[in-house]
Amino acid sequence: MSENKTKYIFVTGGVLSSLGKGITAASIGTLLKHTGQRVGVLKLDPYINVDPGTMSPLEHGEVFVTKDGAETDLDLGHYERFLDTSLTQNNNFTTGLVYKTVIENERKGKYLGKTIQVVPHIVNEIKDRIVKAGENKDILIVELGGTTGDIEGLPFLETIRQMKHEFGKTQVMNIHVTLLPYIKAAGELKTKPTQHSVQELRRIGIAPHMLVLRAEVPVSTEIKRKIAYSCDVDEDSVIVAADAPTIYQVPLNFLDQDILTPICKQLDLHDCQPNMDKWRDLVHKIIMPSDSMKIAFVGKYLDLKESYKSLTEALIHAGAHLDTKVEIKWVDSEKVEDDGAQKYLSDCDGILVAGGFGGRGVEGKIQAIQYARENKIPFLGICLGMQLAMVEFARNVLGINDATSVEFDENTPNPIIYLIDEFIDASGSKQVRTTTSPMGGTMRLGEYECETKEGSNLRAAYGSKVIYERHRHRYEANPKYREALEAKGMEITGESDGLIEAVEVKDHPWFLGVQFHPEFTSRLQNANPSILAFVNAALQHKK
Structure with a gap:
C-alpha cells in the first residue's frame, strides 16, 4: 500500500451535467479549509481537447487563466474564489492531454516497446497527475466533469476505483452529485434518476459514500431515507443542495446539514468545526445589502x-x-x-x-x-x-x-x-x-x-x-x-x-x-x- 498521506475526495455527477459539481467541490473545500486543513482542488475534464484555450466561449463559457498561464476550465475560477487560493496548470487536465502525453512517451520509447492500453498506461498517467496535484496537501478534492457512464469519463472512473484499493479506505471518499427532479403534474420529487445513476456508478465498481441531491423544492426526511436505503448510503450522508440566492450560501447550507461529520468519519479527520463567521457576514451582505x-x-x-x-x-x-x-x-x-x-x-x-x-x-x-x-x-x-x-x-x-x-x-x-x-x-x-x-x-x-x-x-x-x-x-x-x-x-x-x-x-x-x-x-x-x-x-x- 502507498505511503502517500494525502486524502482524496472524488466528486462525480449523474443524470445530467451542469448540476453544480464545481460549486459542491468548492463548498466542501471551503468548509474543510476553515477547519485548518490544507486543501487542494483538481478538475478532470473528459473531453478530447488538450485544454479549453481554443474553445469558443459559446461552447464552454469562460476560459480561466491561472497565474502560471494555463488556460483552464471555468470551475477553477470557482475553486480560487471560494478557497482564496491561486492554482496552477497542475490543477486541471483533460483526456486529450493525458492521451497526448502517453502517445509522446510511447514515441520516445519510455514504455520499452510494450502494447499501450487504457489499463494500465492511460490510468497510470491519470493517477500520477492526481497524486502530483495532491502533493503537500492534507486533502485533495477531485471533480470529474461530465456524467457517470460517459464514454470519455470511463478511464477516470477506473482510476478512482483503483485508488481506493491502492491508498486504503480512510484515504478515499466518493461523493456523487445527482438530480432529484420535481414533476409538477404529479406534484412529486422523483428518486429513480438518482437510483439509476448510483447503480451505474456501482456497476463500474465505485460505491458512493455520500449523495448530494440537487433539488428545486424542499426534500423531506422520508425521501432522503428512501434514497439512503435504495442507494446503500448512510442517512446522514444524504445532503440536499437546494437552489440558493447566491452560490456563496451553499457552504453554509451544507454546514447546517452537518456535512462535515460523515466526511470526517470516512477520512478519519479530527477537529471538524470550521469558523465561518467572516464568510457568513459577507453572504449576508450579498443577500441583504x-x-x-x-x-x-x-x-x-x-x-x-x-x-x-x-x-x-x-x-x-x-x-x-x-x-x-x-x-x-x-x-x-x-x-x-x-x-x-x-x-x-x-x-x-x-x-x-x-x-x-x-x-x-x-x-x-x-x-x-x-x-x-x-x-x-x-x-x-x-x-x-x-x-x-x-x-x-x-x-x-x-x-x-x-x-x-x-x-x-x-x-x-x-x-x-x-x-x-x-x-x-x-x-x-x-x-x-x-x-x-x-x-x-x-x-x-x-x-x-x-x-x-x-x-x-x-x-x-x-x-x-x-x-x-x-x-x-x-x-x-x-x-x-x-x-x-x-x-x-x-x-x-x-x-x-x-x-x-x-x-x-x-x-x-x-x-x-x-x-x-x-x-x-x-x-x-x-x-x-x-x-x-x-x-x-x-x-x-x-x-
Missing part, C-alpha cells in the same frame, strides 16, 4: 453570460465588501452602435467595458467609453476595454480619426494597438513570457509584475508600488503614441517591462483602463482592489 447601484456591462457575448463569469463574480465580491448590491445592466455593444450610448447608459452609476476578441461590436464599445469620459461617469476598461479607451482618446482628443488596433485593420497607418510579436522584435525583450497557441497566435498568458504610478487611481486602489495580475491577450498598446496621449491628459499609470499596463484620464473623477484581467484574482474574502475601487467610485457617483 444596505445599498444598491447600477453598473453598465458593455460586451458582445451577452447571450451567454458564463463568458464573463469571473468578472460578474468579482462585482459581487466588491459589492459584498461595500455592503452594496451591484445591479448589472447588460448592454449589447452592437445596439450602442445602432442607437447611441445615451439610450443605454444614462441611468448607470458606472460603465465597464470588458475584454474580448474580434471586431464585432467594437465601435459601440468605443462610443460607451467616450460617453463615460465626457460625462464623468466612473469607468473601468479591461484588456480590450483599455485598448479601446486609448483608441477613443486618440480619435476624439488627439484628432487621429483613423486611430485603431491592428486587430481590426492590419494596414492602419495609426496602430494605437499592435501585436505582441512586434514589441518583442523591436525591443529584443526576453522577459515577456508568451505562448504560441495551436492556432498560430502569440498569447501573453499568466501573472506579470506591474509597476504603478504614484498619485494614480491604480496606486490608490492597491496601495502598493508593485502589483501582480494575470493576462490573456495577443495585442499591446503602442508606446509610440505615449507622449502625445500624456500631453493631452491620458496618463500611463501602470507599466511592465516597457509595456503599457494601465491608463487613466486626468480630468475625470475615476477612469481606469487595465491591460490585465483583475477579475481572475478576485475572491469573496479578498475582493480585487481595482474592481473594488471602481465599484466604490460608482457608489460615490450615485450618491
